[in-house]
Amino acid sequence: MGITERRIRQKDGVRSSILDTAWKIVREDGWQSLSIRKIADAIEYSVPVVYDHFENKEAILLEFGKQGYCLLSNRLQEAKDTSEDPAEQLQRIADAYWHFAFTEKEYYQLMFGVNISCCETEKCLPEKEVFRNMVMDPLSKLLAKNQDKTVNACLKYHTFWSIMHGLISIKMLNNPDIADELNKLVLDDAIQGFIKNLQG
Amino acid sequence: MGITERRIRQKDGVRSSILDTAWKIVREDGWQSLSIRKIADAIEYSVPVVYDHFENKEAILLEFGKQGYCLLSNRLQEAKDTSEDPAEQLQRIADAYWHFAFTEKEYYQLMFGVNISCCETEKCLPEKEVFRNMVMDPLSKLLAKNQDKTVNACLKYHTFWSIMHGLISIKMLNNPDIADELNKLVLDDAIQGFIKNLQG
């Protein structure tokens, strides 16, 4: 029964080369430039072969979306693990998030629709929950120390995420507007303010 | 010489109807759905006529971009004028910005590339400066009162803008994720924290 296995291996090989090629195109010329025909050309197969592995173009984007969320979750987990102090954890997570956004720019753009139209399904990936919890944990701990019990962890989580995403996406759009150092200052400033505010 | 004037009026009429039609398409089916052919169909002219009035599709988007920045500037100015107190002004501006983003969703998406690829030229519109100054003014006044002279108004401006944009774009992407009331709470929370931080 090695025959069918070899076939599966070959089929998986084609699937992988589709993703590899797509990724290469995106890295070189951006998401706008990705097309099924370019992929087919590059893997030296005809167009319909691509559709044997992915229902449509969105399915390919979705695959990268999943990859992106996994990668981001791992990066944030690593950052979080470098400290036990919740406040420090939050700061590290913010740094890691920032770092991810610009070292893995293509992932970030796809995941959060920065300057591209991310596919509908991208919006409700289950993978999102993982990194939500990652931020919620140190945040809740900080709030627990706080005397003011009215503040909501869920609300604060959204505030945190919004600050991060706002900073990142604005920097991504207006590339040369501000120097990198200033941007990092803005991030640190915003997060410091946020954490201070959190501690009451 | 009334003939050439009538001609100009007619030509302007076609130009207007192009923009009107385009805007209608966008409002009904989003930016993704806008195409030159659809515009031409709707105004009952052939495709090249559209190109007599706009060099290309980007030029049409740019026109809407300008409109958007003008509208936003006016709204922010109105909001600012409702108070003399800088802190209150900032709060009102934030509210107005938020309100603009969701009542004029299509403009906002185009202007800040939320879930669409805004054209290159959109990034460096001179109209942007107007509303930058609008925020900088009360911000500087607040900082002037502050004893700590190290904080930078430019930096704080970016922080402000990032918080706003982050909140808005995340809400725009994950439509039903959070209730509207919570979102408004997050905004108020973030801006209150920001202003408090500003006052030292």
Next chain:
DNA sequence: TATGATTATCTAACACCGTTAGCAAAAGTA
């Protein structure tokens, strides 16, 4: 080993998209 079924793959098309060259008709001018 020949036959039938399955799988892999391709060609060619459909319906869109932005954009433009070149021509016909209309309108204005002399």
Next chain:
DNA sequence: TACTTTTGCTAACGGTGTTAGATAATCATA
């Protein structure tokens, strides 16, 4: 009326996502 300018059109080019249907290769079985 004859000439010039403007106006508008048809038809194409090259690109996109997607799919129907034919062909060639491979496999399983008689």
